[in-house]
Amino acid sequence: MGTYIGMGIVHKIVVSKNEMDEIEFDLEQLKENINQKFYFDMELYDVHEVDNYYIFLLKGNVIEKDLKGFLEEIYPSLYRDDEEDYNEVLKKLENLKADEIIEYSKTKPLALQYDKYCYSDYLYGIFGRSVKLSYEAMTISSEGKVMVETFGNHANFFKATIIKAYPKYKITGAFKIYVTG
Numbered sequence: 483m484g485t486y487i488g489m490g491i492v493h494k495i496v497v498s499k500n501e502m503d504e505i506e507f508d509l510e511q512l513k514e515n516i517n518q519k520f521y522f523d524m525e526l527y528d529v530h531e532v533d534n535y536y537i538f539l540l541k542g543n544v545i546e547k548d549l550k551g552f553l554e555e556i557y558p559s560l561y562r563d564d565e566e567d568y569n570e571v572l573k574k575l576e577n578l579k580a581d582e583i584i585e586y587s588k589t590k591p592l593a594l595q596y597d598k599y600c601y602s603d604y605l606y607g608i609f610g611r612s613v614k615l616s617y618e619a620m621t622i623s624s625e626g627k628v629m630v631e632t633f634g635n636h637a638n639f640f641k642a643t644i645i646k647a648y649p650k651y652k653i654t655g656a657f658k659i660y661v662t663g
Contacts, residue, residue, distance in 0.1 A: 486626030488597060489640075489659040490619035491549065493584060495527065495538040497615055502536075505607025509536065515605050516615065521641050523655025540656050542580030548653035549583065550575045553622065555648060557593065560623045568593040587620040595621045601661040619658055628661070 495516070502512060513524040527538035550572065557568040571593045574586060587596040600617035607613070637659040645654045 484627035485661055485663040486624045487628050487659065488600070488619075488621045488624035488662045489644075489657070490597065490600075490621035490623075491540065491545075491653060492522070492600070492617050492619045492656045492658045493540045493596075494618040495522070495615055496618075497536045497538075497613055499531075499534045499536060501611075501613040504611045505605070505613055507605070507607060507613065512536070512605070512613070519605065519638075520603055520615070520658075521638060521645060521655070522658075523652065526652060526655050540653075544653050544656070545580040545583055548651045552648060552651040552653050553594075555651075556622070556644075561593065584620070593622060595624075597621045597624075597662050599662050600658065617658060617660065619660070621662070624662065 497512060502508075507515070509529065513529075516522050517524050524538070526541055526544050528541055530537045530539065553568070553575070554572060557572070558565075561567045571591050574591070575583060578586060584596065587594045590596070596618070597620075598618040600619050602617065603615040604612040605615065640659050641657055644657050648654050
């Protein structure tokens, strides 16, 4: 066990409605702040209300349309000498629907591992109160072990770079670089 830097496609964002009430955010303000501060394209997500939570799930058609093509372009840069690590994933993705892709990532193939322990982000509101954003992602690469006290600005910069480098793939609006463990 340890702490790793990972990058992947965020499949789920969970936010407490109680915390949102404390900082006086409505759903639209929440989505706008997530977009502005963390570069997530919230149009890529369907929102569901479950108990006292908003759960944002990446739309299946985005996964089906963009994931494989995006991975075909980014994998060679991430796994320069290890084509075997990602070719199996790419081949497997050819005929899967979105929910099957999520389930496949939970079997932990090296180049596409489901991670429900992504580093959380916080949005701050009035009187220093905050809303925690909990993420679950399909990790496409991780390295470590790393030691960090704070982490965020560098990751947001790298995310913005990925979005600019791969503009034809809307799924980059769901991309995140994070610390996991």
